[in-house]
Amino acid sequence: MNPIAALLALAVAAGPAQARDVDTLMPIIFDLLKKNDALGEAFAPKMEEIERLTSVMKQTRRQSQAGDPDASAQFAVLCKQAQSVALESLSLMQAGRSLLMTVVDLKEEMRRLGTADSKKWAAKLDGMNLPDRIEGGRQGIEQTKTGLKEMTAACTKLSQAAGGSRTVTKDKYNKIANGQAEAAVVELMGSPGEEAVRSGDLVVYAWGSLGQSVTVTFINGVVVAKAKMGL
Numbered sequence: 001m002n003p004i005a006a007l008l009a010l011a012v013a014a015g016p017a018q019a020r021d022v023d024t025l026m027p028i029i030f031d032l033l034k035k036n037d038a039l040g041e042a043f044a045p046k047m048e049e050i051e052r053l054t055s056v057m058k059q060t061r062r063q064s065q066a067g068d069p070d071a072s073a074q075f076a077v078l079c080k081q082a083q084s085v086a087l088e089s090l091s092l093m094q095a096g097r098s099l100l101m102t103v104v105d106l107k108e109e110m111r112r113l114g115t116a117d118s119k120k121w122a123a124k125l126d127g128m129n130l131p132d133r134i135e136g137g138r139q140g141i142e143q144t145k146t147g148l149k150e151m152t153a154a155c156t157k158l159s160q161a162a163g164g165s166r167t168v169t170k171d172k173y174n175k176i177a178n179g180q181a182e183a184a185v186v187e188l189m190g191s192p193g194e195e196a197v198r199s200g201d202l203v204v205y206a207w208g209s210l211g212q213s214v215t216v217t218f219i220n221g222v223v224v225a226k227a228k229m230g231l
Contacts, residue, residue: 022117025110029125032099032106035219038199039096046089046197053082083151084206087215087227088196090144091204094225095217097137104130148229168208170231176214182221189214 057078064071103125111122168189175188185205186192193205196215206215208229217225 020109021113022110022115022121025106026121029103029106029110032103035200035202036096036099036103038202039092039099042197042199043089043092043096046085046092049085050082050089053078053085057082079151083148083213083229084196086144086148086151087206087213087229088204090141090148090227091215091217091225092197093137093141093144094227095202095219097134097141098224100130100134100137104134168212168214168228168231170228173214173226173228173231176216176223176226178223178225180223182218182223185216185223 057075060071060075060078064075107122107125107130110118172188176185182205189207191207193207193216195203196206197204201220202217204215204217206213208214212230213228214231215227216223
C-alpha cells in the first residue's frame with residue numbers, strides 16, 4: 001500500500017491488512033475519494049489562471065518585440081507567476097492520481113474478503129471507471145510536463161540573465177521522499193515554503209525563484225507528492 005493509504009489508515013486500529021473488513025475499508029475509501037474531489041476543486045481554478053497568464057504573456061512578448069522597454073520586466077514577472085501556478089497544478093494532479101491508485105488497491109483488498117457486502121461495494125467502485133481516470137491522470141501529468149518545457153527554458157534564461165541565485169537544487173529535490181514529515185522537508189530546503197494550495201489537511205508548499213522551483217504536497221504534514229521546474 002502506498003504512503004497515502006498508510007497515512008490515512010493511522011487512525012484505524014484494525015491490525016494487519018488481512019484483518020480489515022468492509023466497515024474498516026469503506027471509511028478510508030470514502031475519505032480518499034473526498035480528498036480527490038477537493039483536489040479537483042482546487043485544480044480547476046489553477047487551469048483557468050494558467051490560461052489567463054498565457055494569454056497575457058503572449059501579448060506582453062509582442063509588446064517587448066515591438067520595443068516596449070517595460071514589457072521584458074513584466075514578462076519576467078508573468079513567467080514566474082505562470083510557472084508557480086503550473087507547478088501547483090502538477091502537484092495536484094500527481095496527488096490526485098496517487099489517491100485513486102490507493103482506492104484501487106483498497107478495492108481489490110475488499111474484493112478479496114469474498115463476502116456479499118464486500119463484493120457489492122467493490123462492484124460499485126468498479127462503476128467509477130477508476131483505471132480510466134488513473135490513466136487520464138497520467139496522460140494529463142505528461143502533457144503538463146511537456147507543455148512546461150518552453151516556459152521553463154524561458155524562465156531559466158531570464159533568471160540567469162538577471163543573475164538570480166538558485167535557492168533550490170536538484171540534489172535537495174531528490175532527497176524529498178513520500179512519507180517524510182513537513183519539518184524534515186523544511187530543514188532540507190533551508191526555509192519554510194510558500195503556501196500555494198490548502199484544502200483541509202492537504203497543503204502544497206513551493207520553494208524557489210524564477211526558473212528553479214520545487215513544490216511539495218503534504219497530507220496531515222506528510223509528503224505525498226512533489227514536482228520540480230528548471231532543475
